[in-house]
Amino acid sequence: MSGLKQIGARVAQLVFVLWAVATILFLMFRLMPGNPLAAYIDPTFTEEQQQILMAKFGLDKPLWEQYFIYLGNLLQGELGESFFYREPVGERVLALLPNTLILTFTSLLVAYAFGIIVGAFLAWKRGKLVEQAAIPIVLTTRAMPEFWLGMVLLAIFSFSLGWFPAGGTRPPGASYDGFLDLYTSADFLAHIFLPALTLAIYSQGLPLLLMRSNMLDVMREDFVTMARIKGLSSWTVVVRHAARNALLPVMTSFAIAVGYQIQGNVVVETVFSWPGLGRELVNAVSASDYPLAQGAFLMIAVVVVVMNLIADLLYGLLDPRISHA
């Protein structure tokens, strides 16, 4: 199969998965007990608002017709009106997406830098005491509930030592000119430090363990033996020859990690009152704000599915031996 055809097939799969997830969501929200209109209409909406929403989502029509209207609306980014905020869900969800992505990418970049270096180091120290002590510690960081780690860090660094603020993205009342200004301000960095650290401690295990096992594989290959025979220093062999080649699969795992992290963000955003998609989903479900809950869930699902696609494509691109059969 040619490369383009593979990509086409993979994109078709992505569309199929998104359609299936949207359908499952439709069924869940329509088959729930209680008023079938509750998915879009809050009893406190004015009569006029209710009429508009009835028409927009075809709520007086049979279920199958509603389903097609729902899909059509989705394609146009029409997700209904939030009960709580009284504004379009689509806009609100899109506005929150950057906060979630910033937190996710910051923590993953730190986690990957750390994991790659330490993973390579541990492969180099194979069988030594450092390696044998480090592996159980790494596994333990993978076993921590992320929100619990966040709680412990908050209690120590925020409430006991007072080094960092306890939540949010900026001090109350602060305003900034535009995106760059905000994201480079000291206040913002102080606010993102603890949540990003929490997520980074949790996620460094994946790149670390991957890097280590890839290094061990690569070190067995002929070109590494060759480099050794040539008399190159052990440092040169490890860094210049082995690490470079072991790095590729670790990099492709980054996209998958983004997809996983964005699901795990839900709890960490809640602990640190970080105004992102995950916290919005939790608040929406607690407040029975169904349109907002649907919208936040779909947005998270889109990120997960797209990241899975990117990982698959990168995998084939970086290692031509893998074919998308």
Added chain:
Amino acid sequence: MPADTTATAAPAKREPGLVTRLFRSLHLPLGDPFAIAGLVIYGLFILVAIFADQLATHDPTEILFTPSYDLASDRRPGEDGFLLGTTSLGRDIYSQLIYGSRSALLIGLTAAVVVALIGTVVGLLAGYFGGLIDTLLMRAADVAFGIPFLPFVIVLSAFLEPSIWNVVLAMALVLWRDTGRVIRSQVLTLKTRAYVEAARIAGSSDLKIVFRHIAPNILPLSFLYGSIAIGWAILTEASISFLGFGDPETISWGYMLQDAYASQALSTRAFYWFVPPGVCIILIVVAGFFVSRGYEEILFPKLKE
């Protein structure tokens, strides 16, 4: 239980007894020190759960008072005889911790069995029969991979009564995907083996080949994913309870953490309240990782080098 004692008392010579055979069929990874450590941790938590009534000093849900009828709230560890202190509502933290092991094991073990069972059956059917069955099951797995798990559990709990079983249900609906895919690919290689061919020529039915001849060979793989699922279930239950969607009637470690967080335990630095439940969760999840590593070494001996 008498069958058990006779079976272990007279080993070697006669046919092994039922319990011994069952024990063997678990393929316990006893060659790896980490895996043994994991099994010991499981064993300890199982004992704590069984003897919770004896180990606990108070009723975990009872609001406690001092002899002079004051509410025994926010006691520090050791104060007034409370081993780990009390919560802001005057409940005994140590006893909650002990009883928390019950719900954790209940959720963890059920979820492990459910996930491993569904994943194994899906993998066996898809891998062995191929064709339409394979296509349908693997497309379903694609969809399951597209569903963000924790958000899914949260949305699910919007419609269901709060219960610890919601987590198990969500895992059954979504998390069979990893097990299913891996077992399918294992079955694809196994079904070309000579003994499968031999069974077919001998006239075994397809179902018999799948469940009698192929299934036993992939059991360690099912156990590997099962032991990881125990941890996932406990972590997920903790997250869901922490977010406030758990069952308020059930004492779990996640419930304790939520209670502590909501009662400002962070700002009062009540580490004795929220550190122990977290440590218990870590221990039991890490035990699952250790055991799964042991199974990996049984399955892929190359890793041992």
